[in-house]
Amino acid sequence: MTFDLEFFNLGYLDTLSNKDTLVHRIDPRIKIIVSFIFILFVVSFQKYQISSLMPFFLYPVFLLTAGDIPFKAIAKKVIVVSPFALFIGIFNPIFDTNVILTPFGIPVSGGWLSFFSIIIKFVLTVSTAILLIAVTSFPGICEALERMKVPKIFVIQLLFLYRYLFVLLDEALRMVRAREARSFGSRGKEIRTFIRLISVLLIRSVERAERIYRAMLSRGFRGEIRVLRRLHLRYFDIVFAAVSITMFYILRNYDAVDLIGATLNRLLR
Amino acid sequence: MSHHIVELKDVFYSYPDGTEALKGISFRVIHGESVGLVGTNGAGKTTLLLNLNGHLIPTRGEISIGEVPLSKGTRQEIRRKVGFVFQRPDDQLFMPIVYEDVAFGPINLGLSMEKVDERVNNALEMVGCLHLKNRPPHRLSEGQKRSVAIATVMAMKPDILVMDEPGSNLDPKSRRQLINLLKGFRHTKIIASHDLDMILDVCERCIIIKDGKIVADGSSEELLLNETLLEENNLELPLSRQYLYVKRPF
Numbered sequence: 001m002t003f004d005l006e007f008f009n010l011g012y013l014d015t016l017s018n019k020d021t022l023v024h025r026i027d028p029r030i031k032i033i034v035s036f037i038f039i040l041f042v043v044s045f046q047k048y049q050i051s052s053l054m055p056f057f058l059y060p061v062f063l064l065t066a067g068d069i070p071f072k073a074i075a076k077k078v079i080v081v082s083p084f085a086l087f088i089g090i091f092n093p094i095f096d097t098n099v100i101l102t103p104f105g106i107p108v109s110g111g112w113l114s115f116f117s118i119i120i121k122f123v124l125t126v127s128t129a130i131l132l133i134a135v136t137s138f139p140g141i142c143e144a145l146e147r148m149k150v151p152k153i154f155v156i157q158l159l160f161l162y163r164y165l166f167v168l169l170d171e172a173l174r175m176v177r178a179r180e181a182r183s184f185g186s187r188g189k190e191i192r193t194f195i196r197l198i199s200v201l202l203i204r205s206v207e208r209a210e211r212i213y214r215a216m217l218s219r220g221f222r223g224e225i226r227v228l229r230r231l232h233l234r235y236f237d238i239v240f241a242a243v244s245i246t247m248f249y250i251l252r253n254y255d256a257v258d259l260i261g262a263t264l265n266r267l268l269r
Numbered sequence: 270m271s272h273h274i275v276e277l278k279d280v281f282y283s284y285p286d287g288t289e290a291l292k293g294i295s296f297r298v299i300h301g302e303s304v305g306l307v308g309t310n311g312a313g314k315t316t317l318l319l320n321l322n323g324h325l326i327p328t329r330g331e332i333s334i335g336e337v338p339l340s341k342g343t344r345q346e347i348r349r350k351v352g353f354v355f356q357r358p359d360d361q362l363f364m365p366i367v368y369e370d371v372a373f374g375p376i377n378l379g380l381s382m383e384k385v386d387e388r389v390n391n392a393l394e395m396v397g398c399l400h401l402k403n404r405p406p407h408r409l410s411e412g413q414k415r416s417v418a419i420a421t422v423m424a425m426k427p428d429i430l431v432m433d434e435p436g437s438n439l440d441p442k443s444r445r446q447l448i449n450l451l452k453g454f455r456h457t458k459i460i461a462s463h464d465l466d467m468i469l470d471v472c473e474r475c476i477i478i479k480d481g482k483i484v485a486d487g488s489s490e491e492l493l494l495n496e497t498l499l500e501e502n503n504l505e506l507p508l509s510r511q512y513l514y515v516k517r518p519f
Contacts (some may be wrong), residue, residue, distance in 0.1 A: 010302075014405070052390065055433065138365065139365035139366055139369075139405070142365070159364070159365055160363065161405070162365055163363055163364065163365050163405075163406070164363075165405035167407065169357050208360060211355065211357065211360040212360050212363050214319070214324050214355070214360075215353075215355050215360050215361045216363065216373075217324065217348065218322050218324070218348050218352075218353040219348075219349075219373055219374035219377060219422075219425065220345075220348065220349070220374055220377030220378055220425070221373075221377060222345075222377065225373070226376045226377070
């Protein structure tokens with residue numbers, strides 16, 4: 001029952017976001033801005049650069065350890081999305097066969113370099129995005145977006161997505177179980193029944209939407225959801241933002257790995 | 270408006286597909302009265318309740334609540350007076366956190382943030398769920414969801430409480446707590462339910478509807494103990510009154 005497992009997995013990310021650690025306490029706005037800038041920096045590297053990207057793992061690793069998030073939970077989710085990145089880069093080694101590096105006498109083509117560069121960038125950006133949710137909680141992100149003047153309609157969409165994702169999944173889970181209980185072998189599991197299942201789910205959701213709308217109207221909804229404002233910037237948040245963005249800037253402009261290598265070289269001699 | 274009177278005069282309602290759900294319903298509920306609405310599935314209970322809050326507007330007939338006649342123009346005003354607890358708490362709780370959900374109504378009433386906070390805390394305290402304040406609704410048990418759903422309505426301080434199946438899907442203890450909670454409210458109450466024992470406990474008056482018409486309207490004690498009347502309407506005696514003496518097998 002992979003479906004069941006996936007379902008509980010989804011709730012797991014939500015459980016993680018309820019922890020109370022140093023990173024969880026940082027203002028969500030700051031975390032969003034810093035993570036966004038982080039992603040911009042990572043993406044700005046040229047396609048053959050690999051070594052200078054490495055120090056950027058500091059940021060996701062910091063979120064992971066300081067946020068007390070289990071590595072496995074994030075790794076799994078990154079792997080689930082990885083085919084996208086793999087297929088973007090998969091043809092690079094075939095088309096780009098210029099030999100650029102020959103470490104220890106092994107020729108390495110530009111294609112392989114750019115392929116790994118894509119994979120590393122992918123791991124960095126996606127793990128940061130997932131970690132951001134794991135250490136902030138979805139409602140926290142929504143509130144931050146609202147405070148950052150993102151159009152309300154989008155924020156409300158996100159809020160409802162989060163709230164009803166679980167309800168809808170629960171509903172789907174019950175339907176899948178009901179089907180399983182009455183289907184034997186491959187009978188009853190044809191694509192035909194699956195299509196029916198999906199369509200029933202859609203109709204139920206539409207009906208549910210109607211009921212929710214009624215519930216909203218009866219509590220005075222007039223086209224606007226006013227979210228409570230609880231966020232307060234603290235001194236620490238600003239320090240965190242300043243330090244991390246400066247770090248990104250330094251790491252982007254000075255190749256830390258190269259510098260460490262050169263220093264070690266000098267010391268050894 | 271100290272008199273929270275609900276009055277229906279010959280109310281008809283047909284759904285857009287032509288189904289006639291209400292066929293001439295008239296009754297009057299006075300201030301502070303609690304009324305149980307009883308009938309089989311599809312008798313028109315939910316339709317009737319939706320009419321009381323202006324979600325549906327009668328095709329014929331008149332509804333007035335607190336002396337305000339219901340129409341498209343007065344719907345907003347009526348919704349302030351009528352607190353509606355829906356059948357499924359998952360539909361009622363739509364905000365990501367319990368606190369925000371309870372605050373939704375009061376904020377829409379235009380109250381200041383301090384007042385909102387006070388109302389939310391009071392309402393949650395009243396239903397015994399203050400400790401759930403920062404939880405997401407999808408992490409609550411069915412009974413907790415139900416209590417929070419009632420809190421969302423209580424936070425708006427309605428004059429009249431309308432509830433659709435408040436006791437369904439609850440375990441015996443949660444159900445008992447709900448009954449005690451409902452008994453404690455001084456509001457005018459209109460409760461639709463299949464749980465006849467609960468109606469007997471909470472409501473002094475009972476209305477039986479069948480096929481969109483009122484068949485009987487009177488004191489709960491009288492109607493719910495009238496076996497022939499109940500059986501005619503596909504209902505049965507409340508469980509607590511079914512067998513006073515259990516016969517031993519010998």
